[in-house]
Amino acid sequence: MLWPLPAVVAGLVILTAGADQLVAGAGRLARRFGVSPIVVGVVIIGIGTSAPEFVVSTIAAARGDAGIALGNLVGSNILNLTLILGIAGLIAPVIVGSSVPRREAPLMVAGVLLFAVAAAAGLGRVAGAVLAFATAAATVLLLRNARVESGDPLPGEVSSFREMAEKPVRTSIESVRTVLGLVATLVGAQLLTTGGADVAGHLGVSPTVIGFTVVALGTSLPELFTAVQAQRRGDGDLLVGNLLGSNLFNSVAGGALVGLAGRGEPTRLGYPVLAAMVAVSLLAWLVLYRRYRVTRAEASFLLVAYLMTLPLIG
Template sequence: MFTSIAALFVGVGLLIWGADRFVDGAASIAKNLRIPPMVIGLTIVSIGTSLPEMIVSAMAALDGNRDLGIGNVLGSNIANIGLVLGITAIITPMAVTSMTLRRELPILFLVTFLAFALMSDGKLEIQDGIILIIALVLFLTWITMIGLRDRHDPLVEEFTGSIPESMSMGRSVMWFVIGLILLMVSSRMVVWGAVEIAHYLGVSDLVIGLTIVAIGTSLPELVASVASAVKGEADMALGNVIGSNIFNLLAVLAMPALISPGHFAAPALLRDFPIMLAFTVALFLFSFGLKKEGGTLGRFEASLLTTGFGAYLYLLYLQS
């Protein structure tokens, strides 16, 4: 049991660090190839926000544990809203004014319903994965068009501002390879440790994916969101979470569908997806607001989100 826990937590740490190195190397290689910074930011850097979840879900699917991968997606989205945004807004209340976020929130809503429609038959198949990848490409195209029209939009600046400093091609390739190796090794550690813990505790892979793995892979969003909010960049903090949730539902959910298609555990659709939808609706209402100038994610709303997240974890405990 100790070895499994150590493998899980060390694996999560290496996974997060390796993802950063991989993205830095890939982005720097693209810069050396003279690819425009905005394109790098809106593709490589933006996808990097969900890279840990993608790799874990892919590895879990390769091992035939699609429930762990699906649980990671749903649990990460719930944690991003209930835990990450909740804690961030308690520290620093956020007023939502960016037009991009007011456009992207409805997109998150639509993507959530798309995922529900694909999962409603109780299984994820290869064609479902293809639909999710096509939707991801359309989303990246849409957000790039926004960037071309308004390079100073907070959401665009969030991704383009995260591009690493220039490195030589040799150094860029080195970090790219190191990051890739770390992603492969650490994700294997996370999946192995999570499955072993699940078997030891007598709970399902789905529950472990919804809790320990999901919270662990959501830590980068928590750190980035708190840092942005403290700097007074509320739009970037909120945009980080919304963008991550969209990528989780499109890119990460596509992994088990493409690699290990088939039926998944019924509670994922009957219990966890409706709860994720409820958190998304709450975020939509709090952030979009009823006033024309936008909504506010204050301490009261944030307390509701964190309380809801705690209640969700308690529900999982009772049912497990």
């Protein structure tokens, strides 16, 4: 009866390893071709750490497992700004010196709100197309905002973060790394989605619950690893920028993929958990904008906020 559990565990391991190599390979290729550090931080790392959410939710939607697809995206969005930001804040206060809370945070909140409206009304192909347009618009805005002001610490943090683990770049090796990372992400996502649906069936719980908890935690591991690594180096701007960017792309790009890959029937999620996702996004924005930092007390509150969202998905 417990045979799907090995598939879930294997999927989590393969997915995490594949996503890590995908982000590393893409970042190093970008460096090789002269892409600016700020664009790497805003777009490549943000989208790269969201790759597991994209792949898992798209496969789940295509298989007809709409609960896992939406539960994963919503759960990941809540996890990023409560559990992951909270853990990082407990390691040390998260200090932000860039314009991220002023420029990227409102864009993230707008993306999450649009996604929540679509999920409440019914995330079908029309809503998917709207979210796809929003993805393109958000990317343009992010690239335009990449023209940072003098003294903004984010570009330097991205460069330092990349070079910490990077050796001289060989295009052929990094291309293979990126492709293999993508393949591993796809395989891990398939195992995780299939196993998660089977576990839900065996335990008699909603697939949405599995998507919101086990699957969302698994697909958020790249963000967690990046956050802890950045926080240990004192790169608070990179940490916050990655989490906000991940939530933005989870919402608009992930939502678009679910809507377009689904089987034509609009997919909905309950109002309480969607309201919690929007509330958590506003809370994180408020905490960051107020003093441009997350203290240990605020980090503890974010962890409590995550626990408070769990009963809403039942």
